Amino acid sequence: MYLMVGWFLTNCVCNEHYLTMLCELDRKELPMPATQSLSFILERFKLPELNTAILRTGAHRAGMAEPAAQASTQARLQQGPSGGSASSGPNTGSGSGSSDPARPGLSQQQWASQKKAQVRAFPRAKKLEKLGVFSACKANDSCKCNGWKNPHPPTATRMELQQQTANLSEACRSCGHALAEHVSHLENVSEEEINRLLGMVVDVENLFMSVHKEEDTDTKQVYFYLFKLLRKCILQMGKPVVEGSLGSPPFEKPNIEQGVLNFVQYKFSHLAPKERQTMYELSKMFLLCLNYWKLETPSQFRQRAQKEDASAYKVDYTRWLCYCHVPQSNDSLPRYETCQVFGRSLLKSIFTVTRRQLLEKFRVEKDKLPPEKRTLILTHFPKFLSMLEEEIYGENSPIWDADFTMPASEGAQLVPQTVLSPVAVSGSPLRKGQAGSALDTVVSEPITGEKRKLPEALTLEDAKRIRVMGDIPMELVNEVMMTITDPAAMLGPETSLLSANAARDETARLEERRGIIEFHVIGNSLSQKSNKKILMWLVGLQNVFSHQLPRMPKEYITRLVFDPKHKTLALIKDGRVIGGICFRMFPTQGFTEIVFCAVTSNEQVKGYGTHLMNHLKEYHIKHGILYFLTYADEYAIGYFKKQGFSKDIKVPKSRYLGYIKDYEGATLMECELNPRIPYTELSHIIKRQKEIIKKLIERKQSQIRKVYPGLTCFKEGVRQIPVESIPGIRETGWKPSAKEKNKELKDPDLLYNILKNLLAQIKTHPDAWPFMEPVKKSEAPDYYEIIRFPIDLKTMTERLKNRYYVTKKLFIADLQRVITNCREYNPPDSEYCKCANTLEKFFYFKLKESGLIDK
């Protein structure tokens, strides 16, 4: 990760003209190629070193972006070529990259600190001379000279070191007073303070050059302000404090860093630890990049933004220059990290541009990325940023809440989501608080594609799932899982497409994982200004729908797609809409109406339709709606059937009548969602399960190694044989399952006969007499008011004859009710209850004897 960051910094800071310019500052004195300006950053943050350490140990990386001890900088400086290893691509190894071993490159920061060290090592007299230049003359009150000027200006900067130190009595070139008059205030000042002032002198010199070279007026102005500020501080021996309307850091809470970390927790905490770590690393990388990213100038910003935004941005930009950017090379000023002092508003202004530049950078220079990081950057990073974008610009994103916490524990994490699924929850809040009881029971985790994370996924599952008795031991399953080398992963994805039984959505899933296609839930809004991209996509959707559904009036489509109550799940490829599902949620009615569904003709039969519907299902599970209703026309029925829709409608008519749009000649279809199913991964999970079972069967076969001749009994006219009698079946480990035993007897006649026999025996029992016939009202007038479900043995005999007892359960229930009715109506010590007790014992004994209930 950090190798990558190092690479990135090398590349991005190179074009920072500010640093470059600073490097040129004293070119004569210290020749250095501009491209090495950032080696100091790398040095300072010890990126290369940390990186190798991390690669070896896999240690936790938190906090390493903090500035490391300066001491190591010095140590490494003496080792010669520095920043190179950070910029090394796959071919250069840890070699020298861009730095030239003959001329140890020094960045501006390095140069500044070296220069400071040099100046601080001067003899005191020389130091005073240097400070005198920035100190007001105190000869008398009337002298306005604010800095001693050497009467013998050095001809070349290079000579400065060898030059004679000016004598304290040397007269100032401008006011004529002696140097001593300029530095009198420093007489009793400690060496430490002198050194601090000297540091500021070096920084002032730098700033002077910066002001001189900067072309952007806004930036120039700030540099000039800082220049004056530092000068004043030297004069007054004060500490620089940026004054004015800028305010002081932090400027917003929560800060960017907190927001991004919340984002990782919010979106990825359900992932397996390794993947979560990956996401965490991506976020760290993003934050580090941001801390060193050169922001666009207010004038650049103004060209693409609203006027009011621009003025706010200018304030932020000035803050950034004063507190983050300039202090990077100018340590007289207190330094803050961009991500720690700024919050969502700055990120909002810079994210789009920064993201584009960042991705462009990575794309252009992808060959320089270490190969093992390439996938991470090229596939995961864009998605990571897309998802982050939703949260930055989304209305109700929770990640910016001051008191953001994840709902519940990680274990109770909602519905498992597709890894990196970028389905946007635009404008609609999250799952916070929605992790209701219904979803808490979710146990299944998606078994995801990559082999290496399977064991973890399994143990996780193992812990949660209630094991089935007599199931295959988990160790065995794990072992098998390890042996299943995913052929698709080994031979490249193409082979999996070749197989004729590849899942319908396999290609689409792969494409999504690689970032070729994206899914976003979007909609129009009247209350807030929709962003331009969303509007463009809505127009795109309207075009796709009206082209693919020629029988729908175009105006009608437009009206619904742009209706704020309707939303559309859009399928985006190369930034263009190629398909979508327009829907309207009715949360109060507990269903969603699917309004339009189409994929553009030249992108059909690629599984996009299926993948779209699966994403829509997961989106709805997240929002607690579990029914889809739609009017399907004759061509659409096939599609909806494949997506699990049926013509059998379970939602009561009263719930949708008057809500759903009625279409003539179309068929109403419904799909019920199961919140435990991760729909976008379902076909993949099933495929894996099949593989596992196949492997388990193969193992068993290789253990048994026995071939029996086929059964011939069926040819001879036998219609059915018990499973146990098949030769060899027991050796395979087959057992009649517990379920099997409890199963109803298949033959209804058999059950009838058993029950008839049983009932006859009960009726002949000596204690059965009170229950032989229905209770007569004449004998117990209030009986039927107390007993709601009367039953007796005569009625049971009739029910049996009428074949009412199709299961033993019904029979036992009636029998039991005879007893409970009796106990309810009669006092416990009555004759009737005594009879009931004996009879109950008797018939339970008989039920067990006949095998109807377990012994």
Next chain:
Amino acid sequence: MALVSADTKIAELLTELHQLIKQTQEERSRSEHNLLNIQKTHERMQTENKSQSTCPTSPYYRTKLRGLYTTAKADAEAECSILRHALDKIAEIKSLLEERRIAARMAGVYNDSDPPRKTMRRGVLMTLLQQSAMTLPLWIGKPGESPPPLCGAIPASSDYVAKQGDKVAARVKGVDGDEQWILAEVVSYSHSTNKYEVDDIDEEGKERHTLSRRRIIPLPQWKANPETDPEALFSKDQLVLALYPQTTCFYRALIHTPPHRPQDDYSVLFEDTSYADGYSPPLNVAQRYVVACKETKKK
């Protein structure tokens, strides 16, 4: 049995191919050295020319360079011949695979006792069609050689008979009487009646058609290289029949842009009345699935 021997044959060919590729690398490193020499000589010449700007090229350098270039040319030719040899091997492997596929298909057709073949998902069929287009060999001619028939846009000769297993565009009558150009595979050709038997490529509506010669257009068997043989490509605005993406039907279309590189597709505008200007937005179609459109519109 025949299948097994084909398997071993393919394995042998693959080994040979492997060897050839290794040889190519050897050749390449050898010529590398010589090329470097040439470059250095030129550099030296230039510096010397600068210092004494009188003579253009000294006889010494002239002979030296001539020798070096002759070697370089020989090296390049050697490398080229190995590469061609490797291409031949690939073609041989492909034809063996094709033979095997046809044999398996015939066996499937005539063997009733086999379980019914699983029909492919349409998506899989589309992927196969795309792959077939992608792996269509690029025609690489010798210098000065012009591309043969069935390379890119160059039509087959008038007496050409498509072989069994070849893919063609076939004009068939649909159920509703409409004529349609479909993607089909040749089953046989009868010289007596001059008629083809072809199978619809689409398994869902698998149907055998008997069609006269003029209803058949063989598909290209090589891609034309736009960098070396641009004349073998359809040019902008030319009327063609192109396979509509993700379908198995050919429709009339105008070439929007021809490919720029060997792996590029044509960009075409399909005739489509549902668009205001009568044409679809530009869509990509591989060289494999673009053929000349003969007839003028009759409707």
